[in-house]
Amino acid sequence: MSGLGGTSEIDRVFDSCRALRRAAFVPYVTAGDPDLETTLELIGALADGGADLIELGVPFSDPIADGPVNQRAAVRALASGTTLSGVLRMVSSARQRWSVPIVLFTYFNPILARGVAHFASQAAASGVDGVLTLDLPPEEASGEYIDALRANELATVFLVAPTSTRARIRRADELTRGFVYYVARTGVTGDRRELAPELLKQVKAVRRKVRHPLAVGFGISTPEHVAEVGSVADGVVVGSALVRLVEEHGRDAAGPVAEAVRRLSEPLRTARRGRRS
Amino acid sequence: MAETRAGYFGAYGGRYVPETLMAPLESLTIAYDKVSRRRDFKQQLAALLNHYAGRPTPLYEAERLSDQLGGARIFLKREDLLHTGAHKLNNALGQALLARAMGKGRVIAETGAGQHGVATATAAALLGLECTVYMGEEDMRRQRPNVYRMELLGARVAGVDSGSRTLKDAINESLRDWVTNVSGTHYVLGSVLGPEPYPRMVRDFQKVIGEEARRQLKKQSRRADPDLAIACVGGGSNALGLFSAFIREPKVRLIGVEAGGAGEELGQHAARFKGGRLGVLHGTRTWLLQDEDGQIAATHSVSAGLDYPAIGPEHALMHEQGRVEYTAISDAEAVAAFHRLAETEGILPALESAHAVAEAIRRAPGLSSDRTVLVNLSGRGDKDLESVREYDAAHRAEGDGVGEAAE
Numbered sequence: 001m002s003g004l005g006g007t008s009e010i011d012r013v014f015d016s017c018r019a020l021r022r023a024a025f026v027p028y029v030t031a032g033d034p035d036l037e038t039t040l041e042l043i044g045a046l047a048d049g050g051a052d053l054i055e056l057g058v059p060f061s062d063p064i065a066d067g068p069v070n071q072r073a074a075v076r077a078l079a080s081g082t083t084l085s086g087v088l089r090m091v092s093s094a095r096q097r098w099s100v101p102i103v104l105f106t107y108f109n110p111i112l113a114r115g116v117a118h119f120a121s122q123a124a125a126s127g128v129d130g131v132l133t134l135d136l137p138p139e140e141a142s143g144e145y146i147d148a149l150r151a152n153e154l155a156t157v158f159l160v161a162p163t164s165t166r167a168r169i170r171r172a173d174e175l176t177r178g179f180v181y182y183v184a185r186t187g188v189t190g191d192r193r194e195l196a197p198e199l200l201k202q203v204k205a206v207r208r209k210v211r212h213p214l215a216v217g218f219g220i221s222t223p224e225h226v227a228e229v230g231s232v233a234d235g236v237v238v239g240s241a242l243v244r245l246v247e248e249h250g251r252d253a254a255g256p257v258a259e260a261v262r263r264l265s266e267p268l269r270t271a272r273r274g275r276r277s
Numbered sequence: 278m279a280e281t282r283a284g285y286f287g288a289y290g291g292r293y294v295p296e297t298l299m300a301p302l303e304s305l306t307i308a309y310d311k312v313s314r315r316r317d318f319k320q321q322l323a324a325l326l327n328h329y330a331g332r333p334t335p336l337y338e339a340e341r342l343s344d345q346l347g348g349a350r351i352f353l354k355r356e357d358l359l360h361t362g363a364h365k366l367n368n369a370l371g372q373a374l375l376a377r378a379m380g381k382g383r384v385i386a387e388t389g390a391g392q393h394g395v396a397t398a399t400a401a402a403l404l405g406l407e408c409t410v411y412m413g414e415e416d417m418r419r420q421r422p423n424v425y426r427m428e429l430l431g432a433r434v435a436g437v438d439s440g441s442r443t444l445k446d447a448i449n450e451s452l453r454d455w456v457t458n459v460s461g462t463h464y465v466l467g468s469v470l471g472p473e474p475y476p477r478m479v480r481d482f483q484k485v486i487g488e489e490a491r492r493q494l495k496k497q498s499r500r501a502d503p504d505l506a507i508a509c510v511g512g513g514s515n516a517l518g519l520f521s522a523f524i525r526e527p528k529v530r531l532i533g534v535e536a537g538g539a540g541e542e543l544g545q546h547a548a549r550f551k552g553g554r555l556g557v558l559h560g561t562r563t564w565l566l567q568d569e570d571g572q573i574a575a576t577h578s579v580s581a582g583l584d585y586p587a588i589g590p591e592h593a594l595m596h597e598q599g600r601v602e603y604t605a606i607s608d609a610e611a612v613a614a615f616h617r618l619a620e621t622e623g624i625l626p627a628l629e630s631a632h633a634v635a636e637a638i639r640r641a642p643g644l645s646s647d648r649t650v651l652v653n654l655s656g657r658g659d660k661d662l663e664s665v666r667e668y669d670a671a672h673r674a675e676g677d678g679v680g681e682a683a684e
């Protein structure tokens with residue numbers, strides 16, 4: 001990717017959002033739900049609707065960190081024959097048409113099955129910019145995984161959770177390239193009516209401890225949530241609320257999703273935040 | 278035994294879980310290492326195992342079976358006679374005591390055959406803990422009596438209708454519950470699976486099986502060491518519990534029996550060392566049944582407790598080192614062994630344990646009568662009556678005669 005994609009591309013997104021004093025909007029969809037042609041259209045819809053960065057889920061048979069909405073999406077994606085190779089081919093065509101960076105959101109076994117080094121070079125060649133592997137904490141990522149992704153200039157995104165100790169937060173930050181992902185609640189992915197009560201305080205505290213930009217996700221599903229979280233974080237991730245629309249509209253989801261993304265990202269474009277505390 | 282780098286058994290094991298669970302696993306590891314060494318903890322657990330659960334369980338020489346087969350002497354370690362009917366209670370009592378010591382008021386568990394769920398519900402009732410058990414709906418159907426037992430013990434049984442609706446999916450759902458409620462909940466994992474410290478913690482709580490068997494064998498046969506020690510391997514806890522006592526005795530051949538199911542194609546069995554390869558599932562790096570793309574494969578076994586796509590990481594190391602031989606027994610062979618043990622010895626084994634019995638039946642005739650074979654009879658078969666009846670009905674209809682006593 002010769003320095004054009006990957007980590008530097010993600011850094012550029014957060015730099016330019018910071019210059020505008022707003023958080024980045026990061027929508028999530030599951031690749032292959034209901035099929036990869038639709039996902040390609042959805043990436044266009046997300047890009048046109050105001051995504052600064054896209055998180056793309058790689059479907060896995062046993063998604064232990066996901067709630068029912070994303071579980072059902074993975075079932076639909078696998079039922080339509082989606083494979084990791086297929087996802088990478090689709091990303092490659094998406095990146096020829098839209099410039100919004102793409103981070104894969106995946107479980108480790110599909111990567112391991114293909115070979116970590118092989119995966120990293122294929123992902124980079126397809127135009128993937130970064131990877132977040134949900135069940136690969138810093139301890140297990142050190143070594144082969146980090147080396148392979150670094151060698152291909154892919155961002156390595158790590159999670160920080162409400163249960164993470166100070167030492168764990170530091171370790172995640174050290175291994176991170178791109179941004180740190182704060183899990184907004186102890187639990188699985190899924191849309192929720194309310195944000196966790198202490199969330200904004202927690203985000204502020206974690207943000208002071210990390211050098212990288214901090215994106216927040218898990219349970220953020222309304223424009224109000226986006227506005228609140230966006231006032232303290234560098235990025236706001238919305239997943240299940242969009243996946244629900246894909247579930248409802250199937251192959252015709254691009255329109256409703258673009259509309260939802262416009263509505264959800266609107267608060268970030270209007271409300272500028274004060275200086276970084 | 279074989280733990281190398283902390284939490285690893287050679288290249289297998291580790292902690293492949295979402296970040297939310299990492300700090301709680303660190304705390305659990307520290308608590309386990311500290312509490313399990315305390316004298317009062319050991320005494321409490323020993324007292325419960327002896328006076329409540331019924332340890333030591335007998336070692337029984339199955340003379341009629343041995344005579345019929347005309348070979349080695351066969352000894353059965355009678356974990357089926359443990360309270361609640363399987364070895365699972367050894368671990369459930371240990372972990373429930375630990376949960377209480379850690380100040381957790383709630384426990385959760387997955388279950389396949391229902392035995393680990395019943396054991397956990399029992400320990401929770403005894404120690405006054407709230408209990409939820411996750412069970413695949415397919416397993417609820419085929420192990421119906423155990424569902425009602427858990428409910429009678431005060432547990433909530435949560436049916437899982439995702440995926441294959443068996444043990445794998447019950448573990449998925451348990452992990453999701455745990456990640457959501459981790460501050461007040463301890464997850465009582467039922468086998469030598471999952472992230473560190475579970476594989477070694479569960480093994481340690483099951484070591485009592487092999488330690489007792491060795492003492493008993495010495496008394497009853499005058500030799501502490503059998504020629505063969507055989508156990509079935511779902512996740513692998515009853516096997517490691519038995520094998521631990523003999524692992525340093527190179528003359529004892531250790532044999533782990535996986536579920537050969539209904540055929541050799543992927544999806545038809547649960548023999549990880551026949552059709553599997555290295556992967557990561559449920560927090561651990563080990564041998565897995567999976568497709569080309571790293572999606573976890575469906576499995577099949579007539580016994581719910583062996584119907585799982587991954588094997589405990591320590592078994593992966595034993596396999597690599599060649600210390601344990603792994604074989605597979607088909608559904609048909611297991612059901613035939615079930616009938617045979619019932620008819621010759623008056624013992625209904627769990628279908629899981631029937632796999633180990635079938636392996637002994639296969640091997641004993643080739644050994645001379647001064648040899649001894651030790652079989653872990655991990656559980657009793659009351660829960661399986663319906664499965665056996667269904668199996669026999671289906672196969673009699675096909676006219677292949679399985680289910681007639683194999684004389």
Ligand SMILES: Cc1ncc(COP(=O)(O)O)c(C=O)c1O
Nearest residue numbers: 468511512513514515582629656
């Ligand atoms: C009686 C019995 N034996 C064996 C097993 C398999 O588990 P493991 O391999 O951990 O002993 C089970 C699991 O449910 C069981 O109920």
